[in-house]
Amino acid sequence: MNAAQLPSFRARQLAVGLAGYCTFINLYSPQAILPLLGSEFGAGAAEISTIMTAGTLAVALTAPFTGTVADVLGRKRVIVTAMLLLGIPTVMCALAPTLHSLIFWRFVQGLFMPPIFAVTIAYIGDEWPPREATAAAGIYTSGASLGGFSGRLVTGVLSDLIGWRSALVCIALMTLAGGLAVWALLPRETKFVRSEGLLASGRQMMAHLKNPQLLATYAVGFGVLFSFVATFTYINFRLAAPPYNMSPTWLGAIFVTYMVGSALTPMAGWAVGRFGRRRFMIPVMAVWIGGILLTLAGPLWIIIIGLTTCAGAGLICQAISTGYVTITAKTGRSSAVGLYVTCFYTGGAFGATLGGFAWILGGWAACVAMIAAMLAIMAGVVFFAWARRVPAAPAVTPVEPP
Numbered sequence: 001m002n003a004a005q006l007p008s009f010r011a012r013q014l015a016v017g018l019a020g021y022c023t024f025i026n027l028y029s030p031q032a033i034l035p036l037l038g039s040e041f042g043a044g045a046a047e048i049s050t051i052m053t054a055g056t057l058a059v060a061l062t063a064p065f066t067g068t069v070a071d072v073l074g075r076k077r078v079i080v081t082a083m084l085l086l087g088i089p090t091v092m093c094a095l096a097p098t099l100h101s102l103i104f105w106r107f108v109q110g111l112f113m114p115p116i117f118a119v120t121i122a123y124i125g126d127e128w129p130p131r132e133a134t135a136a137a138g139i140y141t142s143g144a145s146l147g148g149f150s151g152r153l154v155t156g157v158l159s160d161l162i163g164w165r166s167a168l169v170c171i172a173l174m175t176l177a178g179g180l181a182v183w184a185l186l187p188r189e190t191k192f193v194r195s196e197g198l199l200a201s202g203r204q205m206m207a208h209l210k211n212p213q214l215l216a217t218y219a220v221g222f223g224v225l226f227s228f229v230a231t232f233t234y235i236n237f238r239l240a241a242p243p244y245n246m247s248p249t250w251l252g253a254i255f256v257t258y259m260v261g262s263a264l265t266p267m268a269g270w271a272v273g274r275f276g277r278r279r280f281m282i283p284v285m286a287v288w289i290g291g292i293l294l295t296l297a298g299p300l301w302i303i304i305i306g307l308t309t310c311a312g313a314g315l316i317c318q319a320i321s322t323g324y325v326t327i328t329a330k331t332g333r334s335s336a337v338g339l340y341v342t343c344f345y346t347g348g349a350f351g352a353t354l355g356g357f358a359w360i361l362g363g364w365a366a367c368v369a370m371i372a373a374m375l376a377i378m379a380g381v382v383f384f385a386w387a388r389r390v391p392a393a394p395a396v397t398p399v400e401p402p
Helices: 006-028 030-043 050-073 075-095 099-111 112-129 130-162 165-184 198-208 212-240 248-264 267-275 279-292 300-328 331-383
Strands: none
Touching: 006 050, 006 075, 006 099, 006 112, 006 130, 006 165, 030 099, 030 130, 030 165, 030 212, 030 248, 030 300, 050 075, 050 099, 050 112, 050 212, 075 099, 075 112, 075 165, 099 212, 099 279, 112 130, 112 331, 130 165, 130 248, 212 248, 212 279, 212 300, 212 331, 267 279, 267 300, 279 300, 279 331, 300 331
16 A cells, blocks of 8 residues: 555545444444433333434344345445434434433434445445455454444533533534544445345345254344343443442443453454354353352342453454354345344344343342343353364454443
């Protein structure tokens, strides 16, 4: 790469990082302020957590089809349009007079997210040379991770300072600015191949659903976000109550534990090469169960260690299972990953919903028991259903962090 090409290269990298950031700052923005929203709307933990269910369910419903739409309309056009439109439901969330209207606009908000992150992933795969695509995927993943963290922290801090409604308006303005930046920085696609249409995509998806290895991996993806959402949604209600009495700012700061997990994830590839997927995944899940059990302790510092352990183990499991999809699907990897994303976010929707029932039945202890049971099921799926030996993995397809 010569000096004349360098600014354009860096501009493209910045653009894909912003796309990831702006998507996930919106998806996870309410999580740290759920206790505050519950007080505002007079709703219990289970009812107010429907806000998280609505967003993740909408993502699950639209994720498999966005790639085909982008192959017809053009990838940059879809990415930028979705980013600019995403701010509208975010503002409507800020103006919502009732909980039901807030849940509705959260669902609409979720519909605009897959056209950003899924199409950005496809853009990276097509437009960058293989050696440069890895770096671009890393920048996208870093932007997505930082967006998920910022969504919780920024919303929490601003809610304390200026109120949650103004905080969401600020998130919408940040998204609008990000969309305009991506429009200016990201070159129009030149290398993608137009899709044969939704019918061909549907046939490909049906073929994937007949592959037992893929079905097992989809089950693991379901369990990963199920456990993440249940953990990091309902721990807020425990920490907002006595004796901790945490404010939205401090609840948002709890999510710094994610950054530890992001730092550990690059080691997953080395560990898989050294020990094998099955032999490595099962101990990681055992560590994850240990982490969630630590959150039952009273001292806050032990709870933080437990949450950090959960974040690290969970992100490692996510990276490994995503990579397993790409090597198990011999053809149609894009649709295979799309189905994984659907199962992943369906798991998040169930984690928020069933976590609410667990909270009603037995508080945080019941949530921990439910999450530990899901992790044990996931370990069983890996042990009994994942192949003992698989070929070497290609570069991991970047799927958004929880």
